Amino acid sequence: MSVAALIVAAGRGSRAGEGIPKQYRFVGGKPVLALTLEAFLRHPGIERTLAVIHPDDQDLYRKSIAALPDELTGRLLPVAHGGETRQDSVRNGLETLLEFAPAHVLIHDAARPFAAGALIGRALEATENWEAAVPGIAVTDTIKVIGPQSEVVSTPDRASLRAVQTPQVFHFAALLAAHRKAAAAGLRNFTDDGALAEWAGLSVHVFQGDPLNIKLTHASDFPEAERRLKGSSMTYVTRLGTGFDVHAFGDGDHVWLGGIRVPHDRGVVAHSDGDVILHALTDALLGALADGDIGTHFPPSDPQWRGASSDQFLAYAAALVRDRGGLIDHLDATLLCERPRLGPYREAMRQRIAELAGLRLDQVSLKATTTEKLGFTGRSEGIAAQAAATIRLPEVSA
Known part of the structure; x- marks a missing residue:
């Protein structure tokens, strides 16, 4: 039949x-x-x-x-x-x-x-x-x-x-x-x-x-x-990359953090949407690939990135890892600021980051800290984030 x-x-x-x-x-x-x-x-x-x-x-x-x-x-x-x-x-x-x-x-x-x-x-x-x-x-x-x-x-x-x-x-x-x-x-x-x-x-x-x-x-x-x-002969090498981003506060009524619009009494001065968490994570992935930084791939001199959503930056970096046959094991970011508070938005940010990078939720860590009133973040003059990314790439014979 x-x-x-x-x-x-x-x-x-x-x-x-x-x-x-x-x-x-x-x-x-x-x-x-x-x-x-x-x-x-x-x-x-x-x-x-x-x-x-x-x-x-x-x-x-x-x-x-x-x-x-x-x-x-x-x-x-x-x-x-x-x-x-x-x-x-x-x-x-x-x-x-x-x-x-x-x-x-x-x-x-x-x-x-x-x-x-x-x-x-x-x-x-x-x-x-x-x-x-x-x-x-x-x-x-x-x-x-x-x-x-x-x-x-x-x-x-x-x-x-x-x-x-x-x-x-x-x-x-x-x-x-x-x-x-x-x-x-x-x-x-x-x-x-x-x-x-x-x-x-x-x-x-x-x-x-x-x-x-x-x-x-x-x-x-x-x-x-x-x-x-x-076959089992294929081996992978682990790479670690770090990223850091900072933006000064300016006029506005919200900031973008981790792909989420967060209400705030200030905005940020930035060429794109100024999402320091996504920018730091993007640089961490690019660093793990030894492939420049966010400015190399998305130069601020290019008008097409003016006001652009940072979602596409992180998605692009994650796609670069996949294109090289790699695997993203973990993303970890820390927000440094006095305000706004991360807590009410943390899980929504983790979910958004996981979606953009094609990861499970348990592969994304997000934390926040103040700088005890010290420095520009302590004086509420700006906001910063640092990040780390762990990836695996196919090992290439010399």
């Missing part, structure tokens, strides 16, 4: 940091999407493979499939375009596949490039007895269900829990009908097709997943994926 694979590649991947969508970033010398497509195009049980991409990504997609062996591209169908949500994208792909009327369809995330042939085989075997099946792996951590005040409501038995992956496999007609039913009901935010199938009343089976079938979600996932593809 005919089987088609539908690769969902329309997402923006914002948790992986700034830059091109994660499915088009290179790992092991190839775009992630090319690695994912190749796994399904090479499997003898897959007759056709279709990618669903964002309409703006046509050039990135063409460059990705150019990395595929010529003998495989003949089994690759013309793309379908994604929608506003993952669910919309899958439905668009299914409607495109309707012309070929496959008996079964495998739905797989483009950001999972390590789908082994054995895993795809287990998915295909599940179609013999089930109308819907998803791969799952046993949960090793204890899981807590919490309430609105973060209080523990219950602790489910982890023996009955599974972390679900893709590829997920379905009878094609049944899944298409379920998607159409959900769309007609105005339900558009199912995060996986197994959940949508459950809602539609299909019987969903869980087969054995693969712990190595990881999803590339955060920027820190890419160096590990690189290591897996290049």
Whole structure:
């Protein structure tokens, strides 16, 4: 019976940091999407493979499939375009596949490039007895269900829990009908097709997943994926960089700190928005790369940076680390001032910094101190920040 694979590649991947969508970033010398497509195009049980991409990504997609062996591209169908949500994208792909009327369809995330042939085989075997099946792996951590005040409501038995992956496999007609039913009901935010199938009343089976079938979600996932593809011989060197920034107070009613607008009775005198925390963190990353400072990359003499948001400076520096195959381990910043107080805004700043750099929240530290009324910060004449960044870069032989 005919089987088609539908690769969902329309997402923006914002948790992986700034830059091109994660499915088009290179790992092991190839775009992630090319690695994912190749796994399904090479499997003898897959007759056709279709990618669903964002309409703006046509050039990135063409460059990705150019990395595929010529003998495989003949089994690759013309793309379908994604929608506003993952669910919309899958439905668009299914409607495109309707012309070929496959008996079964495998739905797989483009950001999972390590789908082994054995895993795809287990998915295909599940179609013999089930109308819907998803791969799952046993949960090793204890899981807590919490309430609105973060209080523990219950602790489910982890023996009955599974972390679900893709590829997920379905009878094609049944899944298409379920998607159409959900769309007609105005339900558009199912995060996986197994959940949508459950809602539609299909019987969903869980087969054995693969712990190595990881999803590339955060920027820190890419160096590990690189290591897996290049083998254990690849080594990394740790680099530490520091940064410092200062701005004088001037007229205004707010300051920008850590990417957050903080109300204050003064503003700062600066060419950009004067965010001393983001400027110091940017310099720390550039220092760890031995790649100049913020003025080198964003010269104050250039009018395009007048009043510019410092968000783009930190995102740019983090992208430079990723472009060199590196990993940001930790960012640490200290604000030096008498006022404003950091406390009410600390967590929002940490979250914003993590988003800009493509990190988890626990990889960002933010502190504040006064200078005991000493110096220009003690006299409330200005504000300053110092920062440190720890990164890892692939070790290059001399």
